[in-house]
Amino acid sequence: MTSKPTESTDHEPPGIAAWWTSLLANAAADIRDALYDRIPLTNDNLALIATPQYQRLDRIQQLGFVSRIWPGAKHTRFEHSLGVMHLARQAALLLSRQPGGEWITLDDIRTISAAAMLHDVGHYPFSHAIEELGSPIRPHEEVGRHLIESGPLADVLATRGLDPARIAALIHGERNALPRRDRLLVQIVSGTLDVDKLDYLPRDARACHVPYGGVDTSRLLASLRIAQVDDDDRIVVGSKGVSPLHSLINARQEMFDNVYWHHTNRTCMVMLLRAVQEAILHRAIDPDELWRLDDTTLLERLRAPEMPDESRTLAEALYHRAFHKRAVEVSNRATELYGRLGNLWFDPRARRTVELQLTAELSQRLRRPVADTAILIDIPKPERWQTDVWVVYDRPPVGMQSPMHWRDVAGLSDDDFKQYEEHRRLIRIVTEPGIRDIVAAEWESLLYPLLGGVF
Template sequence: MKIIRDPIHGYIEIEDKILPIISTEIFQRLRYISQTGLAYLVYPGMTHTRFEHSLGVMHLAKELTKYVKLNSEEFSDVSFIDNDFLDLISLAGLLHDIGHLPFSHTFENVLSLAKEIYGLSVEYYGKKTHVIFGNKIIDQYLSNYLDKFSKRYDTVNFVQRVISSTPKTKEERFASLIISNAIDADRGDYLLRDSYFAGVGYGNFDIERLKRSLIYVDDKLIVLKKAIPVIEQFLLARMYMYETVYFHSVVGLYNAILSHAIVKLIKKSSIPQISPENYLKLTDFLILSKLEEAGKEFYEAVIYRKGFKRIKKDIIGNCYEYMEKRRSEINRVMRETEGLVIYHDFYDVPYSEDEIFVYYDDEIKPLSSVSSIVSSLKSIKKGIIGYHEKAENEVSKLTKLLEECQF
């Protein structure tokens, strides 16, 4: 096996059978897809990519599975977890983000704007866009590698169903819980990694304690009672990272600016069509190299942080709901100014009641029923208004709406 030195997990071991997949062009492309869009314009250290995150999820998926097997043997039959399965779940973790487009989730916002505001014909599936494209990428670029990966499993179907959360077998259901759940390898890696590169402590939690605190019962990942504090820590870490880093108003502003710029590039056919056939060309570098074609205002904003301003009032509570009711009017202003006036909203649900359970005095209970901290977590909803300095007159249409909601 090969060993990679990682700042989050220490040494990450790469099995020989996985190394050829990492070495493919389509996976190496993830070195040029930023993990957190333009967050580095606010947190300069956040220049890390989907490449190292994917390696981290691969590592953590395997680690969590090993410990769940050890912890669960007195509670349920986990005999299906053997070395072959560990390799398979590692592979699913490795490929869970293979479908991401340039600047990651920012490009999903691009497709939303292109379809809903500018009326372009593009493929857009909400937050699942990168997952659906990922399955197409696996078919087009990786199926030959995956067909040879395991003699016991249909690897292509296994990985595709796991990363798209559409499992059909017991093994796939377990893997889906490990890869994509309220407490999973994906969140476990990106909270620690993004916190580290942002230079903040908000995303830290006790990953070693978490590994040793999960059991598998009745097709559910269950938290042991003694580990309730570390799960609370995990969920609070996630909330703090969203409120402080991912949903930072200036981070959101620049990701929105970039989104409108990329829509302009799509309209002008300045970048290749968004399809699996063109994925090897679709990287952050391509977008940055074409940015001048979107207009001087957008180029200088993204490259030099010049030109755009933000109305320094976050739109929350009743005001957020009011602005949502006026979205058609807001969208018209953005469309007419071609992105020189921007309204950008943030929305996140911290967890779902039916996702996290605790093994509490020989009973399985929802975590929220035994944790006042968890039951107090609320959804985050926020909007911001930004504008280019040459569009000060046009932004008044949105600031007027903002004034109206102050009743």
């Protein structure tokens, strides 16, 4: 980060165009970024970066355990959040120049930039997985709102003339409860077209060196428009944005299929989940401590002597790359089995009970002890693939109208994406290496009685 002469601290700044020109020429500092080359920073940005809450993001990898598969994927939520801020600022600036966006002020741009920068501040270590344990784990949105509305972040925002409550609502609030201007701005950071996806998909793909995740971000941003849809201001795309939008949606599918749902990454995640679950159940770790930790400190805590054996065993295995192995994979074509196993995602305690019953039954068959954590069930979170985006035309082709829903323009529906997920989202039974073969051979007789019989 290169320091430069600071901008004015006056909170009655010049017009947006003059401010942007000044920022490009004389930023408070510059970040050299892998995707965008240069991200100019304001004093708002620097003040937020200096807080402990934002610094923690530099110790949380964006992709959790994916770096165990692709060693280059060690980028953090720190740089991702800066990238999201950069794109949010650009999007707001571009929209302010569009018909219907004249009301967007510099304060709006500063506010949505701060919201974008802080959108991940409440995240737990190792990506989203820990939240899947449910209560007493607080959702990261709730944690983020608490951090933004109180403590150092709130103080910094207020000092900079920004409203912490408004910023928190733009990240985690209910859209329909927002005032009209914020109902538009929130679409920049949350929705099918949000800048979060526009940053993480190409950033993750680049870090993993995979040929997926490509999105023409500049063209998509340049195509953004504002239109009235169902008596509400909506961010829509012009006709030139249809192709890059299609690429964005396809990129998300490809990255889930090839990276986020990679079997080794999923195995590591379910091992971590069970380690944390055991630590909480044994009261060895306070759930409210988790959001204060980062990737390294969480793994260190789970390996500590005071942790239960189950947590330490799994944490040591993760630390030494002694991962569980795939024994069984279940697709949605095994309709009843897939459904019953899938329902366990919503009840982590029930899933743990089934895992314990599996190891107990196998121990009886083998007539030797089997570790309580030797068999785990990996159930990826059900994803949402809604594509609520509208397309506008300056001169609609004959037979089309403006605005027109993207699914009608593209000839695709939400069901197409849901079917894709159901086909590619596998549920797995993973085991310690020494028992994989026997579980693979006997899984039906082990599992079916626990789930209510043979289907």
